[in-house]
Amino acid sequence: MISFRTCRGFSRFNQFRGPLSFSFDSPLLLELHQIQPPEAVFLLQSNYFGTSEVTVKDEKFAPTQRAMACGQSACKSNCYKEEEDGNNQEENGRISGCTTTNTDSDHTVICSKCKEKEAVVPHNNHLYHDQLCLECFRSSLFGKFKLAVTSHSMISPHDKVLIGFSGGPASRVALQFVHEMQLKAHMNFEASRDRSLPVFGVGVAFVNESAVSSVPSHQVHQVNEAIKDMESIVSSLAPPMKEMYTIPLEGIFSEIPQEGKNLLHELLNTISDATGKEDFLQHLRMLSLQKFASDNGFSKLILGSCASRIACHVISATVKGQGYSLPADVQYVDARWKIPVVLPLRDCLAHELNLLCQLGSLRNLKLFDRPLSGINGQVSSFVALLQEENPSRERTIVRTAEKLTPFSFNKIPETDHANNHPSLPRRLKAQNLKSNESIAVDVFCAVCVGPLSASEMQKAKSGDQFAANCCQSCLFQILPKEPSALQNFYSLLPESMSRRVKGANGVGRHWLREKIADCLLSDDEAET
Amino acid sequence: MPSGEEAKKSDSRQCCICSLRRAVLKRPKTQQQICRECFFSAFENEIHQVIVENQLFRPGERVAIGASGGKDSTVLAYVLSELNRRHNYGLDLYLLSVDEGITGYRDDSLETVKRNEVQYGLPLKIVSYKSLYGWTMDEIVKAIGLKNNCTFCGVFRRQALDRGAALLKTDKLVTGHNADDMAETVLLNILRGDIARLSRCTLITTGEDGPIPRCKPFKYTYEKEIVIYPPHLKNYFYTYAYFKKLDYFSTECIYSPNAYRGFAREFIKDLERIRPRAIIDIIRSGENFRISTSTKMPEQGTCELCGYISSQKWCKACVLLDGLNRGLPRQGIGRTRGPNSAKKDGLKIQPEMETESVVRSKPCGTLDF
Numbered sequence A: 001m002i003s004f005r006t007c008r009g010f011s012r013f014n015q016f017r018g019p020l021s022f023s024f025d026s027p028l029l030l031e032l033h034q035i036q037p038p039e040a041v042f043l044l045q046s047n048y049f050g051t052s053e054v055t056v057k058d059e060k061f062a063p064t065q066r067a068m069a070c071g072q073s074a075c076k077s078n079c080y081k082e083e084e085d086g087n088n089q090e091e092n093g094r095i096s097g098c099t100t101t102n103t104d105s106d107h108t109v110i111c112s113k114c115k116e117k118e119a120v121v122p123h124n125n126h127l128y129h130d131q132l133c134l135e136c137f138r139s140s141l142f143g144k145f146k147l148a149v150t151s152h153s154m155i156s157p158h159d160k161v162l163i164g165f166s167g168g169p170a171s172r173v174a175l176q177f178v179h180e181m182q183l184k185a186h187m188n189f190e191a192s193r194d195r196s197l198p199v200f201g202v203g204v205a206f207v208n209e210s211a212v213s214s215v216p217s218h219q220v221h222q223v224n225e226a227i228k229d230m231e232s233i234v235s236s237l238a239p240p241m242k243e244m245y246t247i248p249l250e251g252i253f254s255e256i257p258q259e260g261k262n263l264l265h266e267l268l269n270t271i272s273d274a275t276g277k278e279d280f281l282q283h284l285r286m287l288s289l290q291k292f293a294s295d296n297g298f299s300k301l302i303l304g305s306c307a308s309r310i311a312c313h314v315i316s317a318t319v320k321g322q323g324y325s326l327p328a329d330v331q332y333v334d335a336r337w338k339i340p341v342v343l344p345l346r347d348c349l350a351h352e353l354n355l356l357c358q359l360g361s362l363r364n365l366k367l368f369d370r371p372l373s374g375i376n377g378q379v380s381s382f383v384a385l386l387q388e389e390n391p392s393r394e395r396t397i398v399r400t401a402e403k404l405t406p407f408s409f410n411k412i413p414e415t416d417h418a419n420n421h422p423s424l425p426r427r428l429k430a431q432n433l434k435s436n437e438s439i440a441v442d443v444f445c446a447v448c449v450g451p452l453s454a455s456e457m458q459k460a461k462s463g464d465q466f467a468a469n470c471c472q473s474c475l476f477q478i479l480p481k482e483p484s485a486l487q488n489f490y491s492l493l494p495e496s497m498s499r500r501v502k503g504a505n506g507v508g509r510h511w512l513r514e515k516i517a518d519c520l521l522s523d524d525e526a527e528t
Numbered sequence B: 001m002p003s004g005e006e007a008k009k010s011d012s013r014q015c016c017i018c019s020l021r022r023a024v025l026k027r028p029k030t031q032q033q034i035c036r037e038c039f040f041s042a043f044e045n046e047i048h049q050v051i052v053e054n055q056l057f058r059p060g061e062r063v064a065i066g067a068s069g070g071k072d073s074t075v076l077a078y079v080l081s082e083l084n085r086r087h088n089y090g091l092d093l094y095l096l097s098v099d100e101g102i103t104g105y106r107d108d109s110l111e112t113v114k115r116n117e118v119q120y121g122l123p124l125k126i127v128s129y130k131s132l133y134g135w136t137m138d139e140i141v142k143a144i145g146l147k148n149n150c151t152f153c154g155v156f157r158r159q160a161l162d163r164g165a166a167l168l169k170t171d172k173l174v175t176g177h178n179a180d181d182m183a184e185t186v187l188l189n190i191l192r193g194d195i196a197r198l199s200r201c202t203l204i205t206t207g208e209d210g211p212i213p214r215c216k217p218f219k220y221t222y223e224k225e226i227v228i229y230p231p232h233l234k235n236y237f238y239t240y241a242y243f244k245k246l247d248y249f250s251t252e253c254i255y256s257p258n259a260y261r262g263f264a265r266e267f268i269k270d271l272e273r274i275r276p277r278a279i280i281d282i283i284r285s286g287e288n289f290r291i292s293t294s295t296k297m298p299e300q301g302t303c304e305l306c307g308y309i310s311s312q313k314w315c316k317a318c319v320l321l322d323g324l325n326r327g328l329p330r331q332g333i334g335r336t337r338g339p340n341s342a343k344k345d346g347l348k349i350q351p352e353m354e355t356e357s358v359v360r361s362k363p364c365g366t367l368d369f
Helices: A010-025 A027-032 A037-048 A061-069 A086-095 A134-151 A169-191 A217-236 A257-270 A274-295 A307-319 A350-359 A374-389 A393-402 A416-420 A454-462 A472-477 A483-492 A507-515 B005-013 B036-053 B071-087 B106-120 B129-133 B137-144 B149-167 B179-192 B195-200 B259-274 B278-288 B316-325 B339-343
Strands: A002-005 A053-056 A160-164 A201-208 A243-248 A300-302 B062-066 B092-099 B124-128 B172-174
Touching: A134 A169, A134 A350, A160 A169, A160 A274, A169 A201, A169 A217, A169 A350, A201 A217, A201 A274, A217 A243, A243 A274, A257 A274, A257 A483, A274 A300, A274 A374, A274 A472, A307 A350, A307 A374, A307 A393, A307 B179, A307 B278, A374 A393, A374 B259, A393 B179, B036 B071, B062 B071, B062 B149, B071 B092, B071 B106, B092 B106, B092 B129, B092 B149, B106 B124, B124 B129, B124 B149, B129 B149, B137 B149, B137 B316, B149 B172, B149 B316, B179 B195, B179 B259, B179 B278, B259 B278
Parallel strands: A160 A201, A160 A300, A201 A243, B062 B092, B062 B172, B092 B124
Antiparallel strands: A002 A053
16 A cells, blocks of 8 residues: 655646546556546545545556656655656556656657657656656746736736847747747737737847957957847747847947947946946846836836746845845846836746757857856856756745745736726736735835845935945945045946936835825925 | 055055054954954954844853854853953853763863863853763664764754753853854755744844743854964964964764755855855845744644653654654654654655754754754
8 A cells, every 4th residue: 555645736736637637548547447437536636625645555556646746846745756766667667658767769758748749858857757748848838937927917918028138048938938928919819809909019129238248359240140140030930020129238328339338348347346247237237128118118028037047146145145135036026117027937947948949949049148257156056056966956945035025016016907907817816915015115225226124224314325325235246445436436327327316216216106196295395 | 545565565464453563364254454462352342242232141140151162162162251251241151061972072072171161160061962861872873873863963952952051050051153154054044945944043042932042142253263274374273263272172073974064064165265245144134034924933832751842742852762762763854753654764854843943053063052
């Protein structure tokens, strides 16, 4: 007698269904014939609806069942991980072709989900217990993407979304998935009689960092070629039409390219810390995207940040002492910006996205793929090491950060659009931010736009200097120490960053003021 | 400002705090070049500040110092007795050691503690596993092997310390956990996804609702400052322990190969090399994490067998001990509990109850409690 436990949860049940329907007409059950189909159904169903333990009377049945029991990588319930020894595996292979783990090259492995096509996604001890065909693998990733999009109302029909596209695998997949979604919406639109729901618009933005990357001048044409390549990728995803924009990073400093470049270089040279420089560049990139999006009427910014990336961010933010503001960065939605930023690929691992690009022959190119240095470099190699040791480590890290209390801006602000269209299926449940749990913030760091903690806020209130409005982490790693260098630093800052402090209408404060405009007495004059 | 290269050169040789004496070390925490005297006063003052700001002690309290004979607890005993005298804390200090019964490790380190007793004039109390539980660690390892033995050691030590402190009738127990240990624990709790422990692992005082609160005056003190060995200064320990010529014992526990913790430990050392501030930053992050307090804490009761605080019917130590005595050493280890689960092997050990949290934060060996 062997008892086993299964994971509970919707997505897991889906995984369950495959093997279940399979086992109806298979010789397996006939062979076992201790369990009749109705009984099996009952067992599995009752298991899903609450009973945590299922008893199967035959030992032979157990290995297969076990494999089914925990299809999910990060399953935290008490299900058994595969521990079968060689014996069981052989038996396994004999009784069911679906979960065979034979590695013989001449043996074609059938996808364990659809039971039709050849499995191409390799069996991986912890990530996939099943070997999947490309289509099933792809649809599992698309499922995660779509769940994130719909449950956090990331894209609504009236939106015009801008995809931050670096050319790398993650943003390539984001682009592909958004395209598919748009295509479907487009087809629905064409087919519907009243055409009441418009199709959301998509733009693709590439931030050209050649001004700061160490690309030698003779390779400039390579950059241009790569950009052309990207344009061809984007144009291949039509209809519906998507426009690709190349945004030069120096654009936020000045309209004139050369002047902007000089300013950018000078500014970066004032930052001595390598990690600080890297992080600062990251902030500038975001500023560029934000500026472009708001100038061109986009309503959402989609980034391809994946779970692996976020896991690294969690650790590095901890190491940099940004524990307070950390939860703001790891949510699906980040609406502290003028244009809300959404992360639909937050649940996918970099490994999965790479694999999808490889197998699905999604063309991607790594253009400004600099190796990370300093703290960020240390952290990413540390996380990679841990991931190797346990493939669900990245997810665990993200899940830890998920448990931290998010901020009030970590959800899409309620708009009129949504209210005007009761036809839209709104999943309120999924906006899993209880309003009393999240904390309203009004002061943000002038550099990294992280919310300031209470003690930092005290300082921000006391002085209206730029430095007083920065978080401790930026103060240390980005702002120069010497007063003269600091002055120089201020003078070089792009307007959109320095404006955050002047007149104290920081991004967040501005946003909050809008929210509570009705209740505010006209104290604007009194305050200044 | 002094001008010219010569002035700069002599500047670099001078202590940057007192500008009188020659600088002999670069302070790991701040990278300041300072002289030996300034290092002492900075080191001691910082700990004094931590004690005062966090109101760790009240006058007249009896305080037990968890002393293993290792560097952290030795320095802690010295600094506390020094500060107690200097700033009139009015504390009665005691040394409290646990004898796990590990031949070749604990017996040697206990010799160090006994010397400390004489050197600092602090009364010493030793509680042993043998007397409390009837088993020495050597015997336990013989019974269960080298797997999971640290679980036993950790659970037993926690209780032994509390019992020892109770015997001494002390109001507080201080341990030598340093900033590196703290940072490491924060990271490990993130990696493990243990949000409940993440929220309390940075507290300077824990167990305030329990019988004997524990505190960590070295919370912000770098391990390197307690002991470092810069390779460019051959044969010299430039450390607090070294300068003060403190007597301490340093060997790893013979039963503790702690690979997983090793990962995090090494990572923190790497970070410190790039950015010394990182350790303090990690602790600050840990303090600032916004964790909703709604997480339910297990209800506290007392063990039916021994009366020790426990969230279950039996406390962890009694469950483990029961298993040992009945020849079922796997009882109480892993996710499942109770005699029925004793046969289930191969499950990963998960710290189950709160009783393990503090002691598990260090590998059994280098334990300074």
